Amino acid sequence: MSDKASGEGIGQPVRRKEDFRFITGNGHYTDDINRTGQTWACFLRSPHAHARIRSIDTSAAEAAPGVVAVFTGKHVADDELGGLICGWTVTSKDGTPMKVGAHPILALDTVRYVGDHVAMVVAETLADARAAAELIDVDYEALSAAVALSTCQNEKTAQVHPEAPRNTCFEWELGNKAETEAAFARADRVVKLDLTNNRLIPNAMEPRAAIGEFDKGSGIYTLHTTSQNPHVARLVLSAFVGVAPEHKLRVIAPDVGGGFGSKIFIYAEETACVWAAAKVGRPIKWTGDRSEAFLSDAHGRDHLSHAELALDSEGKFLGLRVKTIANLGAYLSTFSAAVPTYLYGTLLSGQYDLPAIHVEVDGVYTHTAPVDAYRGAGRPEATYLVERMVETAAREIGMDPAELRRRNYIRTFPHQTPVIMNYDAGDYEASLDAAMKAIDYAGFPARKSEAASRG
CATH class of the missing domain: 3.30.365.10 (Aldehyde oxidase/xanthine dehydrogenase, molybdopterin binding domain)
Structure with missing residues (x-):
């Protein structure tokens, strides 16, 4: 039987096989997963595009109901974790390497965009975590910001990174x-x-989410996350951030819930969740809401x-x-x-x-x-x-x-x-001909004239 007759082979449509479980509510997303003893994370985000952090007082948040721990950039720095990286190096036309500014998991002394990560609250419930995050007192010194592409390279425009x-x-x-x-x-x-x-x-169907776990007996970290490439996540978190050696880190990506690129990167939230799980001795879950996604994806x-x-x-x-x-x-x-x-x-x-x-x-x-x-x-x-x-x-x-x-x-x-x-290979003229036929390109002047006659 020919490929055409059998419905298989080059040029034949490929039927989707995954839809049934999704449309019947049997998808398996990160947010569907819950672990024994699980806590919840909420991130305090910068309201400023550019500001210096004079001080952070977390005492009220730490004393709030249900709070397990509060982490700031100082905790991350004290653990000597590396920052988030760019995995592609570009050389300028004069032969110099690109100028890379540090990207801390939680801001240390400066915030650089609205939504920048300032602190993470871990609590018994998501409501507890959100309520406690509002009690964190951050003393910001607001600074001028570079936001327009047309002026950001001017000498007098605010600098984002001293290295650049x-x-x-x-x-x-x-x-x-x-x-x-x-x-x-x-x-x-x-x-x-x-x-x-x-x-x-x-604007993915499912916002980003993560669950970080640490098994004290084996020393193995496990991260469930909405990732388009869990292998890259594991590499970056082990080799560059330094959460754990690669053989002590599992990264599991269930159904992703849409991404188109936005879930292939390594973000602060999942990094902080898997790192802090060892600090609190319990799993930590974070699911971003739509407002967070707009700010920080x-x-x-x-x-x-x-x-x-x-x-x-x-x-x-x-x-x-x-x-x-x-x-x-x-x-x-x-x-x-x-x-x-x-x-x-x-x-x-x-x-x-x-x-x-x-x-x-x-x-x-x-x-x-x-x-x-x-x-x-x-x-x-x-x-x-x-x-x-x-x-x-x-x-x-x-x-x-x-x-x-x-x-x-x-x-x-x-x-x-x-x-x-x-x-x-290519046949661009054939594609053009097909497109022009499909839209009746030759008939456009007549349609335009007829529309004009009707005002």
């Missing part, structure tokens, strides 16, 4: 600058575009770009140059340095035969929530920029956008782009 002057983590480039400048020098037309790719906040995108496209008299693309300022937020998240560089700059050729490309990306710190990978991670940002550039060029030169695309598609494979990628 002008709030600049790296100044990265890709492509051949000389060849690109030569392409622009011989161009008949140059089209320019300033573009903002807005910050977005992920890693955000996505947030680029400010200037792009220029060089064309000849026939509308053929000669070169593209791009300068992007990419917001990294207050701290580097697990993969954040990779997203606006190797996952973005390498895709700026799109499906077009662009002989020369040069891109510069400044990764900058601001007093905002950390920014990392979301739903495609860098690739949507690159595609959005390239396609907006093509649309703008079509309007400026008076050519049908479909025709301009068709004129510049890659047609021979393999195809080496100027920005690392080598394409092995």
Whole structure:
């Protein structure tokens, strides 16, 4: 029997197998798990984008009903735990390594974004933990904050990390600058575009959650967490944070409840829960609420770009140059340095035969929530920029956008782009034809005229 007849093989739809248990209420999420002797955690978060912590008085919280323990950044520092890390190193165009600011699990002397982790209360119930967190007295000295990408690199703007002057983590480039400048020098037309790719906040079905446990007899830590990659979590928590040796740490990820990137990073909450479980001698559970998720889940995108496209008299693309300022937020998240560089700059050729490309990306710190990978991670940002550039060029030169695309598609494979990628196959014209047929592109002028006649 042929693949087509059997319903199996290349080109055939793959039926989903996991839905039945979810739609019948038999999913198994982190929040569904409860352990014997379990306590609950609540995190006190900064109300300031930037402030110095003069003092923290936890005495009232510690004396509150049901409270088991209260932890601050000093407790973490006293245990000599490492901070959260970025797992991707980027080198600036001058050859210097990126400038990394410390990312403590609980803030020590400074908070750097609204939602930054200041203290953790562990109590018998979630209500007890929340009530006690409100009793913690933090003396903040509010400071000016760097929040706008357009001004964050100014000398007089507030500094996020002393290690990064002008709030600049790296100044990265890709492509051949000389060849690109030569392409622009011989161009008949140059089209320019300033573009903002807005910050977005992920909103998973299940908010992040964690349960940390410690078995005193074996010395083994166990972390149940909403993770898209428990192997990375185990590696980071053991090798870099230093919670426990890798053979003494289990990380278990049940049903994740949605993520699109936001649950692949290592966060302060699960780190603190598994570390503190040994301190209190009982399991610690934390489930974030929607407001917490909006404040502290890693955000996505947030680029400010200037792009220029060089064309000849026939509308053929000669070169593209791009300068992007990419917001990294207050701290580097697990993969954040990779997203606006190797996952973005390498895709700026799109499906077009662009002989020369040069891109510069400044990764900058601001007093905002950390920014990392979301739903495609860098690739949507690159595609959005390239396609907006093509649309703008079509309007400026008076050519049908479909025709301009068709004129510049890659047609021979393999195809080496100027920005690392080598394409092995593709038929972009067939995709364009199918899309134009599906939307009745040829009939659009008539529909537009008919709509205009009705006002």
